[in-house]
Amino acid sequence: HLLRFLLDQPTLDLVHVNNYRNFPSDIVSLWSQRKGIPTVVSANGSIYAYRYMPSFPLSKKVLYRLHDAFVSAPIRNAAIALAVSCAEAKHYEEFGVPRKKVRIVPNGIDLDSFSPGRPNDDLRSALPLGSKLVGFVGRLDPIKGLQTLLKAFESVSQQTPGCKLLLVGPDFGMKRALMSVVHERKLSGVIFLGPVSYDRLPNIYRTLDVVVTPSSFEIFGMSTLEAMACGKPVVSTRVGGMVELVQEGYNGFLVKPEDDHALANRVIYLLQHNDSARRLGENARKKALEFSIKRTADLTEKAYFECVSSDSQRAEFRDAQNTHSA
Missing domain, CATH: 3.40.50.2000 (Glycogen Phosphorylase B;)
Structure with missing residues (x-):
């Protein structure tokens, strides 16, 4: 065909x-x-x-x-x-x-959909009042560093009683192994939400207190950007495209892959220092505003034009773009 x-x-x-x-x-x-x-x-x-x-x-x-x-x-x-x-x-x-x-x-991303706001109470209603909620959004996949996250969460839950860890995303062959770790370490605060529809994601991010992306590698970090757009502080690994999104101490924290102690310490800090978490979340939103769908479309269009136009047309196009930007 x-x-x-x-x-x-x-x-x-x-x-x-x-x-x-x-x-x-x-x-x-x-x-x-x-x-x-x-x-x-x-x-x-x-x-x-x-x-x-x-x-x-x-x-x-x-x-x-x-x-x-x-x-x-x-x-x-x-x-x-x-x-x-x-x-x-x-x-x-x-x-x-x-x-x-x-x-x-x-x-x-759609910066109108992924934006700060009050979440509805669907997720919080099942939790004790005042519970802290840490979240991961993505595939349950070995590259995502979820074994490290569970080790870190053991320390987080000890320092922050009542804290819950929400794992959101489809199973890519890891759920059974992760559930085994949860049972062995008696991590009663871990919740496997499973895959959710795209339109539910903004509300999930708004519900979370901290969003964690502990991947061993990310070429970009889409879920990190979505969380930032919703005004949430993020803790990510210092790999790939993450370092282009997260600025240490300004809009989030970066740790080494597989370092569960550093990951736990950063999450605990954000859960215990509300003012710092709020400030990092506000800065995260500011950074996310650089990543609109329009900007992606404009840059892609520019690349297309380079492919199909003559030298004189390219120069004319660049001048028009520069004038528009000014």
Whole structure:
């Protein structure tokens, strides 16, 4: 069906391919380059993310390397590569994409939906009055550092009686192991909420006192940004794109991956110092305002224009953009 679709297409000005090591993306990239159509590629963390997955199968690593040896031309020969962070830009360069082809286009979010506000009482109503609520939002996946989070929460719950840990997101093969840790360590304050619809996320963030992202790697940190947009203080790991979102002591805290003691200490501090937590949350919102959907769209449009226009048109477009920005 994909090949038939491509053969039926009239002449295209540009093709934008999402993800790498993906059969449809490979086919479309090869087809477009064979036709002489400029290609924009968005790897979305798919180039080297597997390096940071502790349980990533060796057999898959071998397959990835074989793929890279024989089918890497589509990404290396793309007219422009879009990176969501400086961390991903470095991945492109390591992979052989010239830096002059890479454009930083951060992810954007709906800043009206993800905004500070009073949560409804759905989550809080089942908890004792005044309970503190720490939360994680994302896949229950080995790369997310959830074993470290549970170790940290053991200390947090001892220092902050009645505190609860809310784990929000789909199971990617870790829930059973995490539940075993919860039972072994008798962590009665851990709540597995499971996957939720996207429109419920803003209310969940507003309900939390602190949002934690303890990943071993994040190419960007979407849930961290969403929490920041809702005015919440965050504790994240000093990895990948996180360091471009979280400024230590200004809008959150950064700790080393797998350091449960540092993670616990930062969470405890925020739970016990309301004024500091409020200040960091306000600054988090200010930082999040830099990541609107409009900005992402404008930067993507600019990259498209670079691909399809002449030198004189590009100069005219840049002048118009600069005038608009001023």
